[in-house]
Amino acid sequence: MEASDVATCNAMNMCTSREEIVLQNLQAMVPVDSLIGKTVGLYFSEERCFPCVKFTPKLISVYQRIKQMLEEKGGEDFEIVFVSNDRDQSSFDSYFATMPWLALPFGDPTVKSLAKYFDVQGNPCLIIIGPDGKTITKQGRNLINLYQENAYPFTVAQVELLEKEIEEAAKSLPRSEYHAGHCHELTLVSEGTGGGPFICCDCDEQGSGWAYLCLECGYEVHPRCMRPVAPAGSIEGSKENVYWKLGRDVGIFSSPFFGHFNITFVSSLLN
Ligand SMILES: [Zn+2]
Ligand SMILES: [Zn+2]
Numbered sequence: 001m002e003a004s005d006v007a008t009c010n011a012m013n014m015c016t017s018r019e020e021i022v023l024q025n026l027q028a029m030v031p032v033d034s035l036i037g038k039t040v041g042l043y044f045s046e047e048r049c050f051p052c053v054k055f056t057p058k059l060i061s062v063y064q065r066i067k068q069m070l071e072e073k074g075g076e077d078f079e080i081v082f083v084s085n086d087r088d089q090s091s092f093d094s095y096f097a098t099m100p101w102l103a104l105p106f107g108d109p110t111v112k113s114l115a116k117y118f119d120v121q122g123n124p125c126l127i128i129i130g131p132d133g134k135t136i137t138k139q140g141r142n143l144i145n146l147y148q149e150n151a152y153p154f155t156v157a158q159v160e161l162l163e164k165e166i167e168e169a170a171k172s173l174p175r176s177e178y179h180a181g182h183c184h185e186l187t188l189v190s191e192g193t194g195g196g197p198f199i200c201c202d203c204d205e206q207g208s209g210w211a212y213l214c215l216e217c218g219y220e221v222h223p224r225c226m227r228p229v230a231p232a233g234s235i236e237g238s239k240e241n242v243y244w245k246l247g248r249d250v251g252i253f254s255s256p257f258f259g260h261f262n263i264t265f266v267s268s269l270l271n
Contacts, residue, residue: 030102037131038077039153041140044115044125046085047095052124055141059126060100065149076131078152083111085123128154145205163209170210173223179212180227182219186212200225 043059045052063080070076082103086092092106104111114120118127118138126140136154137143143151147162176187181202190210197208202225213220 035079035081038079039131039136040129041078041080042083042114042118042127042129043080043101044083044085044118044120044127045095045123046087047091048087049085049123055124055144056095056098059124059144060098062144062149062151063101066152069149069152076153080126083114085111085115130155142206146208166209170223173210174228177212177226178229178231179221180229181221182214184214184216184219185231186214186219186221186226188223189213 045056047053059080063078066078070078080099080101082096082099082101084092084096084103084106086095086106089106092103096103104114118125118135120127124141125138126144127138128136128140128143130136130153140151140154143154143159147159150162151158170188170190173188176185179186179202188210189212191208197206198211198213198220199205200207200211200222201219202221205222207220207222210223211220212223212226
């Protein structure tokens with residue numbers, strides 16, 4: 001056991017040495033013992049922080065899917081404990097009322113000790129602790145954003161497995177494609193071929209590894225967010241086609257594919 005592991009155990013003992021420290025959603029106190037043997041997420045958050053308010057609903061749906069998955073599987077359990085940085089009891093109460101998990105009571109001194117111990121720099125932050133009480137990762141938030149419920153149990157082995165699966169799946173993806181939300185052609189890139197960590201322009205979530213990137217303007221989306229369209233299927237595509245054809249020939253008027261839109265569009269240009 002490394003020194004950091006011992007310290008982590010101590011951080012959890014700091015909680016577990018006290019009885020009835022965790023508060024349940026319906027305001028009933030539950031003993032910290034109930035967390036023993038579970039994978040636990042310490043969720044540092046506060047109602048007045050915009051990224052927190054944005055992240056919490058996502059965490060709730062991922063939490064519910066993980067719980068359901070584990071229930072079907074049996075034998076393992078997952079819990080989240082809200083570690084509030086809210087400025088007053090009423091903010092805490094209204095924010096916590098939206099959450100389906102546990103919380104440390106508002107103003108509990110353990111809140112400060114945990115934030116200091118885990119060196120929490122900003123909210124929201126999700127620290128994952130394993131069933132053995134050791135820290136698994138401080139990147140819980142990123143892993144939820146990247147992999148949703150598949151991130152569970154948040155271990156290095158699980159992340160490697162997911163990355164491998166993504167690599168495999170990428171092999172069958174088209175090299176380039178048009179996306180319903182963008183006018184230019186997008187090219188499949190990976191970290192090795194011009195990609196890297198990015199924010200998806202379609203869902204606003206972060207991504208890494210494989211992505212579809214517009215080489216013209218930098219628009220980038222997750223492969224899972226692609227809604228493939230035929231190049232001429234978008235309005236932008238048709239317009240470009242009209243301009244191009246207008247400059248080249250007048251065959252556009254007989255094109256059955258473009259139909260009414262292009263005829264009126266070209267008419268308006270000619271008038
Ligand atoms: Zn996306
Ligand atoms: Zn573009």
